[in-house]
Amino acid sequence: MDDFAESVGKEIGEGLRAYFVEPHLYEQAMACVEEKLRGKLPFSKLTVLHFHAFGGTGHAIYRAAAAVELMILSADIIDDLQDKDNSLTAWSRMSPEMVLNIAFGLTLVSQQMMLTGDFPMEVVHKAVQFLNTQTLAAINGQTTDLLNDIGSEEDYLRMVKQKSAGFVVAACMIGTLLATGEWNERVRDYAEELGIADQIKNDIRDLLDWERSDFKNRKKTLSTLYLLQFIAEEDQWIADYFEGRLKAEEISHRREEFERAIERTGTFLYTSVRMRTHGYNYLQLVDKLEIDAHWKNRIIALSE
Known part of the structure; x- marks a missing residue:
């Protein structure tokens, strides 16, 4: 799996070309994605690693891992747009209207890529359901974060479990689910x-x-x-x-x-x-x- 980044990057590019058919939307979205691809793709790495660790084989995992990475990228973009605390990203230099369109689009592209993969549909449904559950939990955690409604360490840990740790769980679990079919x-x-x-x-x-x-x-x-x-x-x-x-x-x-x-x-x-x-x-x-x-x-x- 050492070449996973190239394979995941290829799947991400193909997904955007397939679903972002308006040229300007595609161009701006690719600018966001290319910034992501210059990093280490930590979440898709977790997905691919767990897939192989639990006995999974084949190349279909790269499409699923790309879907995970895009879902989390969309959450990161929205998080930065709300927090206004990161001026160094590609999306920070775009209009908020375009950024929202890209983030919303990436969420749907992620879903489409997961649903059109080569895994058995019953397993895909489990993976999509879990990714959606974790994303909804992250939205609740992000709301707590935005409200700064944290009065204790217990509140803080609850928010982290919903938000950042929740996405780590999603990446690991989806790789495991796609390999074994089980939680x-x-x-x-x-x-x-x-x-x-x-x-x-x-x-x-x-x-x-x-x-x-x-x-x-x-x-x-x-x-x-x-x-x-x-x-x-x-x-x-x-x-x-x-x-x-x-x-x-x-x-x-x-x-x-x-x-x-x-x-x-x-x-x-x-x-x-x-x-x-x-x-x-x-x-x-x-x-x-x-x-x-x-x-x-x-x-x-x-x-x-």
Whole structure:
């Protein structure tokens, strides 16, 4: 499966050519897709890897993996459009009207590609139903995120399970379903742990990126919730800003103070430990899989 990216990319291109027949729509959508293809295609990789790990054979998986990647790309595009926190993407340079059309179109192309694959229809129906279920859960999670309606770590983890971790579960489970025809609870469990660990890792990175910090965006994450719980009196300005009592320009010069507060409260250490805990849970669950050692090791390597 080492050449999976080329095969998935080919399927994505063919899907867009088949269904985006208006030239401008196709051109703009391809610009979004080409940006995606320059990356590592993590979700389609999970789908292909699990398909082979659970005994699947043949090339039909690449079309299904392309469908998974397009569904998640459409969600990423909409997420960026709503959050307005990523100005570096191809879709950030397009009109919102065109972006919405592309995102909605990619969702339907994804469905069409999954439904017209070469797997038995009863298995395809299970895969499509599961992808739709996870996408709907992600919409609920994204709504919670947009409302910033997170008051505790439990709320945060619930949102992550619905949203980012939910898509990791979808990618892994669809590959497994298409190989075996069956739902696998253990795959769901370890995929969720992997997705949570990855999201916490992203939150740590975003907290320390002052220009795009979750703190400056007043976003409630595991890191910011912990920080706000343990700030000292001298750092009360952090809570004042987060609660809207200070404006961004009033704290723009306080980056070093903020970094010292992170160190004093142990925020970085705490969230790093939580990330590693979920990573450890992932490894423990994967280790119990009864599959060929080659594929088990490749699944284990995803946590590196």
